[in-house]
Amino acid sequence: MNTSIYEKPLPQPDPDSQMFWDGCKEHKLLVQQCKGCGTHRFPPDSMCYICQSRDYEWVAVEGRGVIYSWIIVHYSPHRAFSRDVPYAVAYVELNTPKTIRMCGNIVNCKNEDISAGMPVEVVFDDVTPEVTLPRWKPTK
Amino acid sequence: MNNLKDKVAIVGLGWTRFSTNSGVSVKNLALESCKNAIDDAGLTVKDVDGIATYNIGDSVSPYVVATGLGLPELRWNIEYFAGANGATSTLLTAACAIIGGLADTVLVFRAMNGRTGTRLGGAGMSLNTTGIEQYCVPYGLTTFPQAVAMVARRHMIKYGTTSHQMGAVALTCRENAILNERAVVRSPLSIEDHQNSKMIVDPLRLYDCCQETDGACAVLITSADRAKDLRHSPVYLMSGTHGAGWQSGEFFGKTTAFWPEWDELSETYARTMASELYGKAGITSKDVDVAELYDCFTIEPIVQLEDFGFCEKGEGGAFVESGAVRRDGHLPMNTHGGLLSEGYIHGFNHVLEGASQLRGDAGARQIKDAEIALVTGYCGPVANAVILRR
Known part of the structure; x- marks a missing residue:
């Protein structure tokens, strides 16, 4: 943790x-x-x-999906995120059910290696004792 | 079907100076633009009995403006809490109020200190993590440029749209702004300048983003009957639409947007809405002489050109790159320089430019024989647009 x-x-x-x-x-x-x-x-x-x-x-749900769209943030006006640039945020389309899209960071992956349709799976990041954020890493 | 076609006309246009530092209050800007619109029509405050505006809590209410102008009576008003889904729909709503007899002559305005006050690009805004934003802000999707970059990327994925093509939108707008004394940016812009500008949120570069602006603009509208004898030739409202598609999602949060339910990010509700818009006006997209398309970011006009039927889906980038939307092309677009170069008055400056082109008083930037204008506000899962004619 x-x-x-x-x-x-x-x-x-x-x-x-x-x-x-x-x-x-x-x-x-x-x-x-x-x-x-x-x-x-x-x-x-x-x-x-x-x-x-x-x-x-x-x-x-299984927590596997593909990258539907993504951005690389190079400038953030918000101090909480400006120190992290450049960072990636994606819309992930789940494999099952395909009708669900979630937003999250892409981790364990270089920004330049991110591509459309890339398979990803959820990783849970316990950012505080109370709160866990789902993020997404490339599926091996 | 009931139809508002040609029943209401724009009879007065009023602007303040557009700048990056107005040095005055938003109220001051609102009053100045409204008074200018009344003067332009050759009327007085005694002729005005309605006021409509839209804002995100960054402006002043119709009551404040009525009080400041000294209106004898405010018979009707509306203050729409809206992003740029209010850009043309506020005008549309005010026209409906006139047709319904709620008011006779209505001011519609948008006033903002968009650079020195509330900056819609997100700078200075505190972050919100309730509502739809609990699902995106914790990951650093915190601003509208970022939300729209997601749209741009999706369009690139689906159709091969390029940064160069988005750059062509910026260049087209800048060429027009050079002819526009009101524009906040009038220096020449090359595609190299665009490509070398810093990445804000990949795929959007600095010159893919509009100008944060202090300023206001207002129109005065009245019934077609009353419009006939006024100072300028009337600009008639032919049709308008404002709505959202199936599963549009929550349109926007406080600083950004996330549309998990919208079926296809690279398409807008305008794709559905356009047939009603053109149908009620009794025209097709081929009849449009000038298009003032909401351009908060360069991808927006590309998607709108497709979804309002000016080119095939997916070909918006190539269409812009071909020069079709330059002032000497067959569909001059954003003839004032757009939000990208004239300034960002939340899209309402597009309404005034459309009307000015149709009156034929757009000066150096006048498009010859412009008879019909399409003016749009933000289009995504939601959409809004009006068609005007001289």
């Missing part, structure tokens, strides 16, 4: 997202699945966008 002081902004869970972040803390990638029609959804919400059911359960 990283014991240095973590100075970056941390997610502020809300009633819809609390379970997602709790899952991350347990190193599980949880998304909602509608009990009415089976649709998976992320970001979390209180209603199914397909069948409008309000019944859902949290299910773990």
Whole structure:
């Protein structure tokens, strides 16, 4: 666990997202699945966008996907991130279900080696005792 | 179907100076631009009974402007909390208020100290990690340039769009700004300058980003009947649309945007919306003489040229590079220099430029015989645009 002081902004869970972040803390990638029609959804919400059911359960997904798009931040106006430039942020499209995209950093990879469609898998970074952020590394 | 075509007209245009340091309050800018628009129409504050504006909490309300101008009565107003989805839609909403009889003559304005006050590029903003931003800000996706860079990359991935092609957008705008005394940047720009400019967020370089600007602009609109006898030839609102596609997601957070639900980042809702926009105006994209396209970043006009039907999907970059959108091309674009070079008044300066071209008083930058203008605001999962005619 990283014991240095973590100075970056941390997610502020809300009633819809609390379970997602709790899952991350347990190193599980949880998304909602509608009990009415089976649709998976992320970001979390209180209603199914397909069948409008309000019944859902949290299910773990595999945490493998491909890079859908990415950026390399060379200048950040925010001090919390300016010391990290250049750093990579990507939209990752999960393999299962493909309809879900998550945002995160690409780690264990040189910025110039990142490419579209590159397979990645989740790694859980315990940035504080309370908060774990999912990030993404190339799948070997 | 009910249609607002040609029922409302722009009759007055008002600008303040555009600069990187206005030295005055946003309220001062708002009042000056509104008074200029009233004067331009040859009317007085007694003729104005409605005010509409949009902002992100960085400006002044219609009540403040009504009080400052000394309006006898504010019969109708709206203050839309919006990004550049308000750029043309605020005008559209005000036109609907006139048609509905809620007001007769309405000021629509956008005033901001976008460089010395709230900077929409993110500088000086405190970071938010609630709502949609809890899923992107912790990773350092914290600004709009970064959010749009993600769109640009996706367009490059799907269609092979290049940084050179984005540079061609910047050059086109700059060529026009050189002819525009109001523009905040008027020095010549070469493709080498663009390619050598520092990377802000790959794939966007410095000259892919618009100018943070202090300034304001306003239009005065009224019914087509009342517009007939005023100082300038009226500029009629032919049609307008403003909405969002299926699973557009939360449009924006406080400092950035993340659209996990939007099906394809390289496409915008304009692709769906355009047929209604043109259909209600009774025209096709071929009838558009000038296009004032929202250009917060160079990728935006490229995607919009495709999605508003001026070229095939994926060919926007090549279309710009071909010179088609230069002032001597068949679709002159951002004839004032756009947000990239005239200045960033959150897209509302595009409305004034479109109207000015149609009135034929755009001076050195006038496009000959411009009869129909397309003016757009931000287009992504959400979109907004109007069609104007002389």
